[in-house]
Amino acid sequence: MGKIVRVLLAALVSAFAASALLRFHAPVSGAERQLAHLRAELDDGAGEDAQRLFPEGYFFLHALYGLAWVDVGRHARDKGEAVREIRWALDRLDSPDGTAPFSAGLAPRYGVFYAGWTNWLRGGLLSLRRDPDQVRRFESGSREIARAFDASATPFLPAYPGQSWPVDSTVAIASLRLSPDHAGTVRAWVDKARQRLDPATGLLPHVTDPGTGEPLQGARGSSQSVILRFLADVDPGFAREQYLRFRDLFVDSPLHLGPAVREYPKGTDGPGDVDSGPLPLGISFSATVVSIGAARVNGDGALADALAAYGELAGVPINTWHTKRYALGVLPIGDAFLVWANTAPDRATGIDGGVSPLWKAPLTVALLLLAAAPWSRRLRKRRHQQTDRPDEGLVVEPVVPERL
Template sequence: MRFSDYFTNLTTRPRLLLGFLLLIGFVLLSWQNYQPPADAELNKRVRYLEQVIEEGAGVGTDLASINSQNPEWALFSLSFTAYALASRAEQQPALRPEAARYVALAVAQVLQPPIRGTFEPLATAASPIDTTGSVLYLGHLNLMLGCLRQLDPTTTYAGLHDTLSGALYRRYAQAPSGCLESYVGRRWVPDNTVALASLALHSQLSGSPYRMAAERWVARARRHYLDPKTGVLASQVDAQGRPQEEARGSMVGWSIWFLARFDPKFARQQYQLYQQHFSTNLGVLRLYRERAGAYNTSTGDIDSGPLVLGYSMPANAFAFADAVALHDQRNAQRLYRLIALGRRSVESPTELRYGVRFLDLPVSPLAEVLLLYAECPAVR
């Protein structure tokens, strides 16, 4: 062997070995499964959200700040905290009394004018609930009531839970479109999946027939609500139940999350189509777009947030929730890595929350509780 060949082998082999090791590392990371956070971390995050509930929505509070940005965000901050607390109590029964107390406080906040007033402008603290109103508000309120009743069967809100569930059940039976309005003339599919999940939970807790509304809705959705290009749920339907807006990642991801509570089979089918048409698999990461086949960069809208090459933060966050809820741990880990890249910790000896890295967004309680509920979904 010539000296030059010997020298080439010495310099090339380490490079080949390094490349081989990098390839092995990439494959191992790609196949790694998601592991939920430890109880100690989750409990510190719960304490932060309990503090948000204790403060309420008065002037100068986090909820008031969020409410001024978008009233829906304040409602979601409270409702998803209730869902997360109920889930944590299922996983750690010792937390049940504490969870029941704070979910009751969250329900009380949602019934007060600062939150309720957006959806019922003439409401007062003493006025009865308008059961003919927005399914967005009523769906989340009813699911919160169900979570509270699950934690505390003797809750004083049981009567309201029965009344509201019965009203929603009857409205679904009478709705020509099969979907109820979130706002006048707007029938958002994701908001309806929350209300239907609440009816399924009522049936589970009380033996009522209200789960049938969810079963009928799924049958109709399979026939009429699917986007013809992708097969996933449309974002909106019109008064006759025809798709009114194309499927969107931020909407279908949310819908799958709540479908998993009452029809895991349909949720899983939607999840597979969502992956097929909206995502890009990079092995160690997976990215989800707001619209199938669209790779534009723009400011987006209030639902999608900014779009970078068509990818949106909500689409990826809800895809992570879907993956955890449907036990796709490998994909959950890929999405968790993406989320970890964009978040920062804000920690004290007793509390932990996550903010958005590089940006000081005013919706940190909402961002935190969405992620918390994604990481500890309802036990089924």
């Protein structure tokens, strides 16, 4: 019985390593199945559960679900399902649960975080199908956002009373680029933002003074990964400058096992929080995931593919005929960030990610050794048994010396 158990355990270890090796080398797929899993989770209350874990959990989960459908819908022959699901997500964002964490007294209403992400999602819907009511709401939202930026001395509007994160304003400005009516506001924003970069890194800061826009906390990976996803739509030249600095300062290779994204610049460390998650070896899993999309829209396909391969390896996805989920599906917001990142459009801008074509070799060798390890001891033992076994049935004739 014990021998059978050992063989079964060896087979399981080998199967796990082989499966990991296949995921590591296969292209990422299954966005619609992942969205099917997320929709089922949202219908089962995942948004409310996320709100208990994150300040904007309900909002983010629905917004990312809708945005992933925008990217999927762009490649779909029949856009009906994507349009229907995006409208459903927008209805949830407009609901009392969607607006609950935010202040209606801010300009724009509910703050720049809420206004920017909602306007960007509505613009994405209109890129798939024109709808008079949604056009009216998008144009109204865009005017409100533009007025708030035009009236502000700082390019970084508050998301909450007295609190300002540049990433939120970047999303809102990107939504204005979807319309030709606010080009002046966008140009003014870029000029002001360039004057308020983090002096230590030359990147947009993580937190700023809501009155002046001056940096209060330097650049961090969890916000840079989102900023760079949207900055490419605001000003491609500025985005390229920022992206190249980000890649030099934040993309690392812990233990020389391939690229990942730090929360703090190389040479510095800091505490993790709700945005970054835990920081083993300084690496932020959330920043690494979101940087897949940032790399794609900035033309760094090599880095995007490498980061995505890690997601498939470490996330241990479970596939069925209809769904796909990562990490056993215990954290739907993680699935939402992954599908949004993996569906980002590829843009060829000539950026060389500097990722060696052999970067997968160490982990590939490690997985092959793991697959073989359970059997190597058994093979050695069998070989020794064959060597040590006395010969059976062999008659040795005595040697008789020839007579001289």
